[in-house]
Amino acid sequence: MDSKWRVAVVGATGLVGREVLAALAEAGHPDTAVTALASERSVGVEAPYGHSSLEVEAATPEALRGQALVVLAVPAEVARTLAPEAQKAGAWVVDVSRAFLSDLSVPLAAPGFRGNGLERPFPGRTVRVPGPVALGLMRTVEPLRAAYGVTEAHLTALLGASSGGARGLTELEQTTAQLLSGRELEPTHFPHRLAFNLVPQVGPFSEASGGTLEELSWRAEVTLLWGPGAPPLDGTAVLAPLFHGAMLALQLRLEKAASLAEVRDLLRAAPGLKLLDVPTERVYPMPMLVSSDASILVGRVRASAGRADVLELVAALDGPAVVGHAAVAAGEELLQRSLPH
Ligand SMILES: NC(=O)c1ccc[n+]([C@@H]2O[C@H](COP(=O)([O-])OP(=O)(O)OC[C@H]3O[C@@H](n4cnc5c(N)ncnc54)[C@H](OP(=O)(O)O)[C@@H]3O)[C@@H](O)[C@H]2O)c1
Incomplete structure (x- = not known):
């Protein structure tokens, strides 16, 4: 500038x-x-x-x-x-x-x-x-798409209260404190109490598709960003009782088999990603590791049920920072x- x-x-x-x-x-x-x-x-x-x-x-x-x-x-x-x-x-x-x-x-x-x-x-x-989920997903998938081709993607996104802005944080704080003192507050911002709960609704539902605005937005944004040949993307967005950050669990069907060592090398070299993947030493992405950081943490890279053309992985990110x-x-x-x- x-x-x-x-x-x-x-x-x-x-x-x-x-x-x-x-x-x-x-x-x-x-x-x-x-x-x-x-x-x-x-x-x-x-x-x-x-x-x-x-x-x-x-x-x-x-x-x-x-x-x-x-x-x-x-x-x-x-x-x-x-x-x-x-x-x-x-x-x-x-x-x-x-x-x-x-x-x-x-x-x-x-x-x-x-x-x-x-x-x-x-x-x-x-x-x-x-939105942050489309960006997190695209950054994670792009190097794998380029190397192997992706025919299908499935996503579960656990989003913390910060996805609902400052009011979301306040509501989680207040409802948690009230519940710990034996009282229950009616939610005004989220569709249900988020404290000690999981809520499978982020934004209003579309009657036509059964999906929420959050889920439909990912699909629309990923399709645009992917460009021609975008694979079908399906998934569920869930509000989780954490203050900051989000966790994405991804399943990707590839056009050809991939070696996990090569997949890790590709993710390690990709811009904006940080690979954290030594599960036996408890090293993997978690929202608490990425507060106010625009990087996407990726890890838990594995073949799905032993199939070398289906990958499972997780990513953690801070939505507002991304x-x-x-x-x-x-x-x-x-x-x-x-x-x-
Ligand atoms: N939170 C996320 O993870 C996330 C991710 C992607 C996109 N977004 C989108 O980003 C936008 C902001 O989200 P947020 O999470 O930052 O919300 P937020 O924490 O509630 O902040 C909202 C901001 O908007 C300002 N504002 C409200 N009404 C205004 C008005 N009439 N004129 C000028 N400023 C006004 C507020 O100012 P005051 O403090 O003065 O009220 C505040 O600075 C939303 O559209 C949201 O959907 C959020």
Whole structure:
């Protein structure tokens, strides 16, 4: 990014917004001017930015004016209003919500993947980034797809309370504390009590398919990112009573048999992945190992029931960190387009 860029992060007090600020600070573009925005409720709050902090301002139309890039890390209904405003003010807009999931004019931006929507012309200045499960799955599967071909993928995703934003964390904390003191609180954010429970519903159900919004989103995003020849992907999303992080259990059917040693070498060399795979020494991915880290931990690599063409593995990731970094990577690519060639 050039030093003249002004970048606004809307939702800077939220779980994803904080990770967007962390990724921007980490990228270390020296004189990029970053503004932290949120709702009126948060005006004056300090949002961490690298070793310092930024005072949060209200996300008014004036605050969006003059920005080269606006990253929206806000609820979908807020993104639907702010994206056109920021775009009209001349900014590139990166949205992390599902506001534009079925809007084909808003491309899915994922630099590094074959189906990166930034590779093709698109009409507006707004793009969206994939959710953390699609990104975790694609990063894990891509090196194996390239080496062996993948004909089918099956996924179980255990998602912690952070997948429901700051309110999700608060609800898990409060319901856990209340239950430990012998009282039960009615959930208001999740469909059922999450404390000491597992809930096989993330987002509303689609009556037509029986899947949830979360599950349908993975399928749609992975199909786009995979590009031509995307294999069928099926799976179940489950809310799990952990605060941060997620665990994916993956089964992949390959076009040809694979050697497990070679699979581990491919995963070890893949960008954004860290292989943790010495199960006998209790070394494997766990959400607690990846808090606020955008890497995807992979391990428990094995052949399914002795079949060398069917692999089982697990991956752990921190959703807000993965998405925050993906949003900054997409923003950097968009800003490069504005540089004179
Ligand atoms: N959490 C995840 O793992 C995850 C993963 C992928 C995508 N997402 C998506 O990312 C978005 C943010 O999620 P999150 O988990 O970060 O939620 P969050 O922790 O609840 O944060 C929401 C942020 O939006 C701000 N906000 C709310 N209403 C606003 C308004 N009217 N104007 C300006 N700012 C407003 C909030 O500001 P205040 O603090 O002032 O209320 C807060 O900064 C959502 O669309 C979510 O679906 C989340």
